[in-house]
Amino acid sequence: MAAMIGNVLEYYDFIVYAFLAATLARNFFQGDKYGGLLASFAAFGVGFLARPVGGAIIGRIADVHGRRAALLITIFGMAVGTAGIGLLPTYATAGALAPALLVFLRLVQGLAAGGEWGSATSFIVESAPPGKRGFYGGMGQASIAASSLASSVVATIVSASFTADQLDAWAWRLPFLFGGILLPIGLYMRRNIVETPAFTQAQENLEQVERTSKSAALGMMSKAFGFTIIWTVSYYVMLSYMPTFLGKYAGLSTTQALMSNSIALAVLVAATPFFGALSDRIGRKPLLIGCCVGFLLFSYVLFRVVLGGASFGAILAIQIFFNLFIAAFSGAGPSALCELFPTYGRTTLMSIGYSLSTAIFGGFAPFISTWLIGVTGSPIAPAFYLTAAAIVSGIVISTFRETARERLR
Known part of the structure; x- marks a missing residue:
């Protein structure tokens, strides 16, 4: 529960920006x-x-000094970065310094997030x-999806409670400042957690552990990257x-778009543990x-429906x-990745592979989607991005062995 609640608090901070x-954009980059x-x-x-760097540094701390130490570091870094964004001066007040400070605090958040997922998932x-x-x-x-839901709900409430002028003037700060008050809650939840049996046993038997070669470690990280x-x-x-x-291409208001997103996220939160349990019964690979x-077959068709004037x-x-x-995928994915790596290096290697992929393909997904629309002149472009990603990951996952019934190494 401590790790799950920490995930909610941490990823709320990170995702609310999007x-x-x-x-x-209007407050820091002179227009939307x-x-x-x-x-x-x-x-x-x-x-x-910054996530791969954070994954390497904090992941190493988790593998050497324990998962608890890493989880305390990540909760502190994320909350400080998010509250800082809520206190920043805008471009109208500070000029070019405002976006520079925004980028700096995003880097602070990234370092913390890079270590959070691997440490919490391993734990x-x-x-x-x-x-x-x-x-x-x-x-x-599911707790990470719940953080997205919390972000969406807070953004929806703020959007519905204030006028557009109020939102631009000051109300946009409220969701970020809310992240600051989450720090003491997260620290309280995580301060008394104990190390996992697998980590404790690995530490006791370090002399007997057969070390993974650099080439094998690189191969495992590459699989995690493609996965x-x-x-x-x-x-x-x-x-x-x-x-x-x-809001921009389907004709929904900001409140409608956030409300739709929130409802769909609630379904994601509820369904993810069910699929995780299903993967224990039928294996990880069928779900992955x-x-x-699914994304290969339906991305283009359903994006076309959305852009064709579909109703709410x-x-x-x-x-x-x-x-x-x-x-x-989210139900089977965490255990499938953990089962790929040995315990003594799990958090470091998994965090690097996962964070590199997230940094390149996930963090810049909104940017890439916006850029593709601009280059092609068509708002259907994000569907092609989803399709290409599905093909690559599908090929990588097909090379995995089924690990659902194997013991952790």
């Missing part, structure tokens, strides 16, 4: 037209560039009873970028491959449909 991208929105999403993506999966790693890993991933592409692209296109996309096939109800149904595929 939901307010257009407002931030193509150039300003592109700059705002670039700043969003910059935070992800949760290693703590799971036999035969329930998928369910526990799915619960952990994560569709996961992170679908997550950040369908969840973080979608409110902006729906099924997600890739139809758009909501499409978002829920896509979120069920994400839930299938």
